[in-house]
Amino acid sequence: MAQFGTVFCDHFTSVRYVDGSWQQRELKVIEPIPLHPASHVFHYASTCFEGFKAYRWEDGRARIYRLHDHVARMQKSAASLRLPVPDADMLAQMVIDLVGSQVDDIPEPPSSLYLRPTLIGTVENIGAAAAPSTEALLFVIASPVGDYFSGNGKTLKLLVDDQNVRTTAQLGSTKTGGNYAAALGPTLDAKAKYGVDQVLFCPGGDVQETGAANFLLISDDEVITKPLDSSFLHGMTRDSILKLAADNGYTVSERNFTVEELLQLVPSYEAALSGTAATLSPVGQLVYNGEEISVRDGNSGPNAEKLRAALQAVQDGSAPDKHGWLTEV
Numbered sequence: 432m433a434q435f436g437t438v439f440c441d442h443f444t445s446v447r448y449v450d451g452s453w454q455q456r457e458l459k460v461i462e463p464i465p466l467h468p469a470s471h472v473f474h475y476a477s478t479c480f481e482g483f484k485a486y487r488w489e490d491g492r493a494r495i496y497r498l499h500d501h502v503a504r505m506q507k508s509a510a511s512l513r514l515p516v517p518d519a520d521m522l523a524q525m526v527i528d529l530v531g532s533q534v535d536d537i538p539e540p541p542s543s544l545y546l547r548p549t550l551i552g553t554v555e556n557i558g559a560a561a562a563p564s565t566e567a568l569l570f571v572i573a574s575p576v577g578d579y580f581s582g583n584g585k586t587l588k589l590l591v592d593d594q595n596v597r598t599t600a601q602l603g604s605t606k607t608g609g610n611y612a613a614a615l616g617p618t619l620d621a622k623a624k625y626g627v628d629q630v631l632f633c634p635g636g637d638v639q640e641t642g643a644a645n646f647l648l649i650s651d652d653e654v655i656t657k658p659l660d661s662s663f664l665h666g667m668t669r670d671s672i673l674k675l676a677a678d679n680g681y682t683v684s685e686r687n688f689t690v691e692e693l694l695q696l697v698p699s700y701e702a703a704l705s706g707t708a709a710t711l712s713p714v715g716q717l718v719y720n721g722e723e724i725s726v727r728d729g730n731s732g733p734n735a736e737k738l739r740a741a742l743q744a745v746q747d748g749s750a751p752d753k754h755g756w757l758t759e760v
């Protein structure tokens with residue numbers, strides 16, 4: 432299968448916001464979007480997006496994973512950027528219409544259809560740095576994706592960075608392009624300098640998250656992760672793993688922890704990144720102050736694997752959807 436994010440379904444859904452209301456939504460053949468060069472998004476980064484997946488089960492029908500939670504997160508992002516907030520039912524229906532039109536193109540689980548709703552400010556005004564975009568375009572595109580969790584024991588290496596911030600105080604829990612732009616430079620520098628896969632941003636010693644995934648510590652009976660606050664993106668995978676961990680008898684400890692504490696815990700705790708793309712990917716090494724530190728013995732551990740498998744089983748239908756996370760199309 433082609434590299435993630437480079438192949439698209441031949442249809443997309445879109446709707447414009449003009450004159451204070453959402454217009455008629457359309458499902459049509461994917462095509463370039465004509466935008467005026469003065470569009471707000473190009474100058475003032477008025478953009479947010481979502482990323483989640485639909486799975487095709489053996490019965491030939493699709494299930495969208497945590498659709499309504501992703502819609503709610505998109506609404507929160509839009510509100511924080513002062514963009515017109517998409518109506519929840521409208522956005523959910525745009526996703527459902529698109530998935531419904533593409534069911535036959537969804538590969539078998541654990542492969543899936545990645546869904547990417549995107550909202551951009553389109554008002555034509557280059558003097559609007561301090562004004563919201565009063566016009567917007569919302570669209571949803573879809574991309575078939577393979578299972579990038581190889582399960583071959585490969586672990587990730589992270590730079591523990593207690594200097595840089597991933598984003599700003601205002602936009603930590605907003606899924607907006609500027610956050611990825613901010614994390615890109617430090618992440619590329621860290622890859623080049625230390626050969627790491629990602630940077631774990633820990634400003635002032637506070638262990639937060641990487642550029643595109645949340646961070647968890649896992650033992651035989653406990654999962655530790657940062658509690659929800661405005662500094663980081665509230666991942667649906669994080670939330671799912673915490674709920675599945677509780678179902679499986681783990682103590683869920685949502686608490687702040689420092690780099691110092693992290694280094695004390697990794698000889699005995701597994702570490703993992705959670706996200707729609709990462710699912711739950713084991714971390715084997717940390718680099719801190721130029722020194723390489725193994726997480727346990729450096730290999731993937733049984734608890735992260737157990738929780739990852741529990742998540743996958745809900746998504747592919749081999750375990751019951753006790754929490755009502757799936758929307759059937």
Ligand SMILES: Cc1ncc(COP(=O)(O)O)c(C=O)c1O
Binds near residue numbers: 642668669708
């Ligand atoms: C910054 C950031 N943190 C965490 C996540 C994980 O979120 P989710 O589990 O909802 O995919 C993502 C991916 O969307 C992300 O971009």
